[in-house]
Amino acid sequence: MEIRLLTAQDAEAYRQLRLDGLQTNPEAFGSSYEEERDMALELFASRLEAQGSFTFGAFDQDGLFGVATLVQESKMKLKHKASIFAVYVSPKKRGLSLGKRLMQAIIQQGKQLADVEQINLTVVSSNESAKGLYTSLGFQIFGTEKRALKIDQQCFDEDYMVLYVKPLK
Numbered sequence: 001m002e003i004r005l006l007t008a009q010d011a012e013a014y015r016q017l018r019l020d021g022l023q024t025n026p027e028a029f030g031s032s033y034e035e036e037r038d039m040a041l042e043l044f045a046s047r048l049e050a051q052g053s054f055t056f057g058a059f060d061q062d063g064l065f066g067v068a069t070l071v072q073e074s075k076m077k078l079k080h081k082a083s084i085f086a087v088y089v090s091p092k093k094r095g096l097s098l099g100k101r102l103m104q105a106i107i108q109q110g111k112q113l114a115d116v117e118q119i120n121l122t123v124v125s126s127n128e129s130a131k132g133l134y135t136s137l138g139f140q141i142f143g144t145e146k147r148a149l150k151i152d153q154q155c156f157d158e159d160y161m162v163l164y165v166k167p168l169k
Contacts, residue, residue, distance in 0.1 A: 001098065003105045006055045006067070011045035013064040014057065018044070021067075021088035027124050027149060027156050029086060056105045058089070058098040065093040068102040070109055072116060082110050084121040087130070099133055107137065110165055117166040122148070125157040139163045 006014055022033035048055055052074055058066035066089035072082040084106055089098045110119045123130050125144060139161040148158035 001096070001101070002059045003056055003101050004059070005109075006048045006057045008045040008049050010057060010064065011041055011048060014048060014055070014067065015039075015041060015044040017057075017064050017067060017088065017090065018086070020090065021086075024091060025088065026151055028088065028127070030149070032151075054106070054109050055086075056102055056109070058093070058102055060093075065090045066098040066102050068099075068106050070106045070119070072110075072113055079115040080117040082113065082116045082119050084119060087121075099130070100137070103133065103137055107163065107165065117164065117168060119163045119165060121161050122158045123161060124149070125159050131159065131161075134161050137163065 019033060019037060022029055022031065022036060026032060047053065050071075052072040053069060054071075055067055055069040057064050068087040069085045070082050071085060073079055084103075087099065087102065089102070107119065110116050119139075121134065121139065122145075123134060125131075131141075140163075141159045141161050143160040145158045145160065147155040149156040
């Protein structure tokens with residue numbers, strides 16, 4: 001299994017895995033399958049090339065099976081923060097530590113960004129396996145948003161988590 005930064009050339013594989021994730025685990029994303037299924041491939045490619053955004057992928061010989069994105073804040077007062085979004089591993093490759101390896105790559109990337117002192121993420125409160133992974137990597141819960149997501153008539157709470165990667169300046 002190879003973990004590497006995705007480029008625009010990976011856009012089709014990224015699009016397919018993202019759409020799979022939006023269908024398989026809709027509660028794990030702020031976006032929906034319906035909102036993204038008809039988006040042009042160029043939009044997915046531009047996401048992978050966006051300034052301050054880093055999407056890592058987990059590949060094996062059969063293709064892309066996991067992704068995670070780190071986005072650094074761009075505003076002067078917020079540049080000390082980066083956020084993790086869209087962590088997803090295909091169900092057929094879960095249990096192989098891909099999520100952990102992706103998160104380690106993301107954290108390493110965050111530590112290399114000169115201004116970043118903390119990395120934030122949100123996770124559905126009932127997703128104990130993801131919360132366990134994030135906690136094992138040093139993330140701490142600092143708040144919970146009730147009814148953060150609503151899919152049809154079902155609401156999901158989200159926990160806010162932070163990892164401090166550098167001491168406060």
